[in-house]
Amino acid sequence: MNVKSIGATLLISGTMLGAGMLALPLISAGLGIYNTILLLTVLWAIMTYTGLMLLEVCLNYPEGTGLEAIAYDLFGNTGKWVINISLLLLLYALSCAYIAGASSIYKNDFADYFHISLSSHTIAIVFTIIIATIVFISTKAVDIANRVLFTSNIVIFFLLVITIIPYLHGHFLVNSHDSAKYAFAAIPVFITAFGFHGSVPSMVKYIGRDKPKTLRNIFVAGGLLPLVVYIIWEISMLGSLPRFGNHSFQYVAQHGSSVGVMLQQMQIFIQNNNIIYLIGAFSSIAMFTSYLCVSLGLFDSLASTFKRGNNTTDRLMTAVLCYLPPLVFTLVYPNGFVPALGAAAIFLTILAILFPVLALRKLRGKQHQIEYNVATNNIALFVVGFIGLQVIINQILTLNNAVPIFK
Numbered sequence: 001m002n003v004k005s006i007g008a009t010l011l012i013s014g015t016m017l018g019a020g021m022l023a024l025p026l027i028s029a030g031l032g033i034y035n036t037i038l039l040l041t042v043l044w045a046i047m048t049y050t051g052l053m054l055l056e057v058c059l060n061y062p063e064g065t066g067l068e069a070i071a072y073d074l075f076g077n078t079g080k081w082v083i084n085i086s087l088l089l090l091l092y093a094l095s096c097a098y099i100a101g102a103s104s105i106y107k108n109d110f111a112d113y114f115h116i117s118l119s120s121h122t123i124a125i126v127f128t129i130i131i132a133t134i135v136f137i138s139t140k141a142v143d144i145a146n147r148v149l150f151t152s153n154i155v156i157f158f159l160l161v162i163t164i165i166p167y168l169h170g171h172f173l174v175n176s177h178d179s180a181k182y183a184f185a186a187i188p189v190f191i192t193a194f195g196f197h198g199s200v201p202s203m204v205k206y207i208g209r210d211k212p213k214t215l216r217n218i219f220v221a222g223g224l225l226p227l228v229v230y231i232i233w234e235i236s237m238l239g240s241l242p243r244f245g246n247h248s249f250q251y252v253a254q255h256g257s258s259v260g261v262m263l264q265q266m267q268i269f270i271q272n273n274n275i276i277y278l279i280g281a282f283s284s285i286a287m288f289t290s291y292l293c294v295s296l297g298l299f300d301s302l303a304s305t306f307k308r309g310n311n312t313t314d315r316l317m318t319a320v321l322c323y324l325p326p327l328v329f330t331l332v333y334p335n336g337f338v339p340a341l342g343a344a345a346i347f348l349t350i351l352a353i354l355f356p357v358l359a360l361r362k363l364r365g366k367q368h369q370i371e372y373n374v375a376t377n378n379i380a381l382f383v384v385g386f387i388g389l390q391v392i393i394n395q396i397l398t399l400n401n402a403v404p405i406f407k
């Protein structure tokens with residue numbers, strides 16, 4: 001692999017590794033570590049597989065063709081609109097999750113570091129305004145802020161993992177209450193954590209259509225890194241806070257399943273300030289960079305959907321459309337971090353599982369030019385499509401409290 005391929009692999013990893021990761025321990029507490037690792041690995045494999053299907057689809061079109069244009073070519077206007085609306089709703093749902101998550105974490109930060117008690121509403125508003133200002137200034141500003149923060153966060157993550165090792169307990173990780181029944185609620189959030197598929201067309205453009213094998217390796221390796229990071233993160237969190245008791249994941253689940261409450265519980269239980277500062281810094285930065293990148297994507301998508309230009313008035317209108325709806329939603333539902341990540345899974349499944357399956361089926365029916373052929377047949381396509389539908393049904397049931405939730 002050359003330097004460009006390594007850069008591209010890290011871009012894919014960077015897209016996946018987001019604040020969704022903070023929700024993983026919250027949603028997998030009842031599963032126990034073995035079920036969690038198994039589920040993460042299976043979902044990583046499925047998401048990588050559909051990513052490769054999407055690669056085969058994209059390689060049939062000229063470099064630079066986006067998902068919307070491919071959907072139009074294969075499924076007409078309906079296809080184009082389904083893709084467009086799913087993308088917007090995915091980015092809106094993630095925005096809601098990140099604002100809710102950030103207000104719960106920053107509320108803790110202010111209390112811990114500055115002994116100031118601020119309301120979640122005030123924090124949500126200020127946080128959104130700061131992110132909006134950076135995006136409004138320019139993409140370059142986002143790029144610089146993201147690079148500095150993302151790199152610092154990698155260092156913080158390694159420091160955290162090393163520091164937390166003496167505080168890990170085997171019996172917190174595995175116990176007799178572990179149950180696979182909690183997988184239903186976990187699947188949508190896990191799926192969201194492995195989302196990167198929107199980047200497939202830009203990667204094809206970046207690396208070139210003539211290097212299908214390199215592209216395949218980039219997608220496999222780019223996803224493998226987050227899989228390893230997620231497993232280490234799950235072991236660190238589930239292993240250092242008990243499942244049940246006064247200070248536990250059960251307490252967190254009963255008090256809104258927010259990252260802020262998880263941090264508070266760890267602070268009381270672990271009694272090591274270094275660990276608490278590291279987890280606090282890691283989570284705070286993760287929320288910031290994730291929302292920065294996702295809202296840049298939403299800003300650009302809205303500008304293109306509503307045909308807004310680059311002058312100040314147009315950018316201002318796009319910014320209002322981009323930031324006001326998720327902010328209002330979060331002010332009304334402040335505990336929306338985990339539910340909004342789950343809701344994002346519905347739209348991500350349409351884009352990243354159902355669309356690749358249907359598009360590949362349609363393309364293989366025609367005589368398509370084979371640049372890269374992902375190993376699949378109609379049965380495999382059917383199974384993956386079925387799993388996709390199952391994820392959507394699962395999430396609808398979760399939103400209606402119809403699946404077992406760890407409490």
Ligand SMILES: N[C@@H](Cc1ccccc1)C(=O)O
Nearest residue numbers: 016018019020021192193195
């Ligand atoms: N994987 C990201 C969310 C995401 C999904 C799909 C596309 C882009 C980002 C996270 O964990 O926060």
